[in-house]
Amino acid sequence: MNLEAFWTNISSDLVGVGLKIIGAIALWIIGRWLIRFAIKLMNRWFKKTAIEPTLFVYARGVLGALLNIILVVAIFGFLGVETTSFAALLAGVGLAIGTAWGGQLTHFAAGFFIVVLQPFQVGQFISAGDITGTVEEIGLFTTTITRPDNVKTIVSNNTFFENPIENFSANPYRRVELVAQLDSSVDYKVAIDRLKAKLGQIENITTEPAPDVEVLELNPMGPVLAVRPYCAQDDYWQVYFDTNQAILDVCGSEGYPSPKQHYTIHQQAA
Numbered sequence: 545m546n547l548e549a550f551w552t553n554i555s556s557d558l559v560g561v562g563l564k565i566i567g568a569i570a571l572w573i574i575g576r577w578l579i580r581f582a583i584k585l586m587n588r589w590f591k592k593t594a595i596e597p598t599l600f601v602y603a604r605g606v607l608g609a610l611l612n613i614i615l616v617v618a619i620f621g622f623l624g625v626e627t628t629s630f631a632a633l634l635a636g637v638g639l640a641i642g643t644a645w646g647g648q649l650t651h652f653a654a655g656f657f658i659v660v661l662q663p664f665q666v667g668q669f670i671s672a673g674d675i676t677g678t679v680e681e682i683g684l685f686t687t688t689i690t691r692p693d694n695v696k697t698i699v700s701n702n703t704f705f706e707n708p709i710e711n712f713s714a715n716p717y718r719r720v721e722l723v724a725q726l727d728s729s730v731d732y733k734v735a736i737d738r739l740k741a742k743l744g745q746i747e748n749i750t751t752e753p754a755p756d757v758e759v760l761e762l763n764p765m766g767p768v769l770a771v772r773p774y775c776a777q778d779d780y781w782q783v784y785f786d787t788n789q790a791i792l793d794v795c796g797s798e799g800y801p802s803p804k805q806h807y808t809i810h811q812q813a814a
Contacts, residue, residue: 564623571619579608579615582607586603586604609684654700654704654705655683669777670709670710672708672710675697675699676692686698717774717776718775718777720780720783720784720787722770722784723760724739725763726767727803729766729801732766732767734798736757738794743787746786746790748782748783749775749783753774755772757769758770765804
């Protein structure tokens, strides 16, 4: 083979490889655009339905991952790579990753069960372990929670199945639990009536069930009243602070003395 024919063959091969690479790049760009377009269509469809946002976020992540895998396999097939061999290689890599990332797969499975069992949903106020806050997003492996101090916290999904979950938004109302310490000289029945009347003036407290104001316990200072109004989760802190203010107002307006410990000392003659 002469040198001219050799360079001709090399040039034609390089042109063919270059065209395939350009075609693969074009396929990648078009494929990525189609994936984004498909996810946008899914977004519009979900917005028109009453499907939970939690399920939407989870389905979007799964669909995006599957479409990207299909796109990569298609590009390898376009480049002439045997797709069956590539699928076997992908399965082997998946097995190795699954073995190495066994913990991550447990978080993935936990995320799936969160979507199916729905112990909580996006927008609800929950507590699990040492994390308390509003659920912002439930992802494939993690859940995003914004705490009451406005700090965003990322929690691995399996954490929720290792600890009890308290869902404060699941029921239509919750109870605010406060106490009022009275001096032993105070007529507790009058104090209960005054507090109930004052609680009736606070906004967003439910009338059914009605607030509870009862004697909780006795101690050396006097009776301790349980002051427990009920309200919706969104109104909890407003009712909490207003109830504290109501206790102070009643005790001040009635002139109740500051609670003091009272002891009776018996001296026995020698």
